[in-house]
Amino acid sequence: MAEHARLICRSDELPESGKGIRFQVERYGRPVPAFVVRYAGQVYAYINECKHVPVEMDWMPGEFFDISHNYLVCATHGAYYSPATGLCLGGPCKGRSLTVLSVTEIDGQVYLNEQEIR
Numbered sequence: 001m002a003e004h005a006r007l008i009c010r011s012d013e014l015p016e017s018g019k020g021i022r023f024q025v026e027r028y029g030r031p032v033p034a035f036v037v038r039y040a041g042q043v044y045a046y047i048n049e050c051k052h053v054p055v056e057m058d059w060m061p062g063e064f065f066d067i068s069h070n071y072l073v074c075a076t077h078g079a080y081y082s083p084a085t086g087l088c089l090g091g092p093c094k095g096r097s098l099t100v101l102s103v104t105e106i107d108g109q110v111y112l113n114e115q116e117i118r
């Protein structure tokens with residue numbers, strides 16, 4: 001495992017298009033909220049901050065998917081994002097993207113690649 005890989009959770013803690021795992025990353029010298037979800041079999045992680053107004057997105061802790069389970073949705077004004085790219089597909093910040101974090105799934109564990117945080 002790479003030196004800067006940090007264990008976030010077990011793979012079986014991330015159900016397909018279901019509840020995500022919240023965690024924190026250090027960015028510009030301060031802790032900021034982040035999350036990881038599983039979608040179409042892959043894991044994806046983002047800074048937990050909507051691109052419309054800088055608020056956390058989950059409508060309940062760890063609940064990021066909309067009712068269709070096809071999009072990540074912001075609880076405040078309903079912007080919806082692609083789970084696979086973080087691109088806002090509809091809502092007040094359409095065309096902008098969530099901040100992507102690099103995660104890797106190996107041997108039943110999900111790791112954050114910390115050296116790639118920007």
Ligand code: FES
Pocket residue numbers: 050051052053054055074075076077078079091092093
């Ligand atoms: S704060 Fe997320 S859509 Fe407005």
